[in-house]
Every structure is written in C-alpha cells, then in structure tokens.
Amino acid sequence: MPARLTFLAIAAFWLTMNVLLWRAEYGSHGDETPVPLELVWKKILTAPDASSLSVYQNGDRSGYCEISTSVGQEMAAVDADRPPPEGLARHAGYQIHLAGNIALGDFTNRLKFDCRLSFSNVSEWREVELKISAHQTLVSIHSVATNQMVHLRINGGGANLMEKDLTFADIQNPNALVRALLGNVGDTLFGAMDLPDLTTVSAGQKVALRANRTRVKIGTEAVPIYRIETDFLGHSVLVDVSTLGEILRVELPGNISARIDEWGKP
Numbered sequence: 001m002p003a004r005l006t007f008l009a010i011a012a013f014w015l016t017m018n019v020l021l022w023r024a025e026y027g028s029h030g031d032e033t034p035v036p037l038e039l040v041w042k043k044i045l046t047a048p049d050a051s052s053l054s055v056y057q058n059g060d061r062s063g064y065c066e067i068s069t070s071v072g073q074e075m076a077a078v079d080a081d082r083p084p085p086e087g088l089a090r091h092a093g094y095q096i097h098l099a100g101n102i103a104l105g106d107f108t109n110r111l112k113f114d115c116r117l118s119f120s121n122v123s124e125w126r127e128v129e130l131k132i133s134a135h136q137t138l139v140s141i142h143s144v145a146t147n148q149m150v151h152l153r154i155n156g157g158g159a160n161l162m163e164k165d166l167t168f169a170d171i172q173n174p175n176a177l178v179r180a181l182l183g184n185v186g187d188t189l190f191g192a193m194d195l196p197d198l199t200t201v202s203a204g205q206k207v208a209l210r211a212n213r214t215r216v217k218i219g220t221e222a223v224p225i226y227r228i229e230t231d232f233l234g235h236s237v238l239v240d241v242s243t244l245g246e247i248l249r250v251e252l253p254g255n256i257s258a259r260i261d262e263w264g265k266p
Contacts, residue, residue: 034212038123040226040241045094045123046071047245053258055102063110065100065258067247093126094119109135216240218248219262 050068054061071094098115111134118127130141136157143150150171154162210229215222225248226241235253242248249259 034210035226037209037211037228040211040228041123043226043243043245044241044247045069045096045119045245047242049244049246051247052260053100053247053250054261055100055256055258057102057257058255063100063102065098065102065113068097069245070095093121094123218260 047069048071050066052066053064055063055065096115096117096119098117099113101110101112103110111132113130113132115130116128117125119125124145126145128141128143130139132139138155140153140155141150148168150166150168152162152164152166153160208230212227213224214227215224217223224243226243228239228241230237232253236251237253238249238251239247240249249257249263251257
C-alpha cells in the first residue's frame with residue numbers, strides 16, 4: 001500500500017510540478033497557440049464558482065472531487081445585487097484547492113486526496129501541498145518555489161516510514177526520483193504492480209501544453225469551452241474549461257475521467 005500510494009503521489013506531483021515549471025520558464029513568452037495558455041490559466045484562477053466533478057474509471061463512478069479558488073470563495077460571499085468589489089481579482093494572490101476521494105482498481109480502501117496550490121498576484125506559483133491517504137498510510141508532499149526544494153514524507157501505522165528533501169532537478173528526472181525513493185526495487189515494482197513506468201521519461205523532458213477554444217455538447221446544448229491537452233507516458237491528458245474558468249471535464253490515463261454531472265445528461 002505505501003509503495004502504490006508513493007507512486008500515485010510521485011506521478012501526480014511530477015506532472016503538476018512540470019506544468020508549473022513549464023509556466024515559469026515559457027508561460028510569459030507568449031508561445032503561439034490557437035488560444036493563449038495564459039488566458040485559460042487566468043480564467044481558472046479567477047473562476048467565480050467551484051467545480052464539482054464525479055470521477056469515473058472504466059465508465060463506472062468511483063468517487064468525486066471539488067476544485068475551488070480563493071477568488072471564487074470571495075465571489076460567493078458577494079451580494080448578488082451589487083457589483084463585486086473593485087480589484088477583487090487583483091489581491092495579494094490566488095489559491096486553487098482540490099479535494100476528493102476515489103476507489104481505484106483493487107485498492108480495498110478509498111484514496112483521499114487534498115491539494116493546495118498558491119500563486120502570486122501575477123499568477124506565478126508560490127507553494128504546493130499535496131496529501132494522498134488510504135487507510136493508515138499518508139503521503140505528504142510540500143514545496144515552496146523560493147526554496148527550489150520538495151519535501152516528501154510517508155507515514156504508515158503511526159510511524160514515519162520515509163522523509164526526504166528533493167531538488168527541482170530530481171523532480172524533473174523521474175528515473176532519478178524513483179531510484180531516490182524506492183532504491184533498487186524501483187526497477188521491478190512497476191511491472192509487478194502493472195503500473196506505468198516513470199523511468200521511461202527522459203530527464204528534463206518538458207510538458208508540452210496545447211490550448212484551443214472549441215464547442216462541446218453538454219446536455220442538449222453546444223457550448224463554447226477552452227480545451228487544454230498534453231501527453232503523459234504516451235497517454236493523452238485533456239482538460240475542458242468553461243469560458244468562466246470552471247473545470248468541466250478531465251480525461252486521464254488509465255481510463256480515469258472526471259466530469260460535471262450535466263455532461264452526460266440528454
């Protein structure tokens with residue numbers, strides 16, 4: 001159980017960190033895309049409403065998640081009959097909070113996850129904190145951008161099973177990361193547990209993000225959305241975002257998806 005939770009935490013955190021590091025390196029250079037990624041990112045950070053999604057694996061409902069922003073929380077407290085305070089979206093910073101639970105494969109216990117990402121007022125990431133737990137095992141990952149370090153801790157059965165500090169260079173090199181955390185058993189763990197092999201990702205490999213504006217059918221209506229796409233370990237990753245910034249659908253490897261309940265209604 002601790003090993004599998006560690007893998008899931010590594011995979012989720014590696015992808016998140018690479019997206020954040022990609023933004024730090026290229027996000028302000030205005031790369032040419034059908035829709036500027038900065039536009040979609042700003043929409044997500046300032047979404048007025050939380051996104052409540054049902055999670056599915058192989059077509060079966062297996063959990064839920066909710067994504068909210070600090071701006072959305074403040075907007076919820078604003079009187080609907082009055083305009084929002086001037087500069088609401090320009091305060092000291094933003095925060096995205098992701099929480100939920102899911103049952104995956106042959107796990108006997110549901111996975112609970114909680115992730116907080118903090119950003120400055122110019123949407124540069126400041127801090128990431130991720131917790132994934134199941135039964136008595138808890139994997140915690142924390143990073144502050146200014147420290148250029150990542151702190152990993154694994155607790156199980158009331159004991160501290162592992163605690164390490166990793167550099168951003170380690171995070172960008174999955175092969176070195178797996179060896180640092182799992183030692184020599186990392187070579188056989190992924191095959192034995194039928195998990196994707198992170199060691200096949202080359203060191204320094206960048207996450208290539210693509211964004212465009214399109215239309216999809218939700219219920220009986222065709223509505224405009226923003227779509228962000230990338231590839232992870234040879235699998236497509238897709239995120240559909242409303243024009244107001246709410247997350248509508250996420251498609252992940254392993255036949256895992258999350259979507260609003262209205263998505264599949266006739």
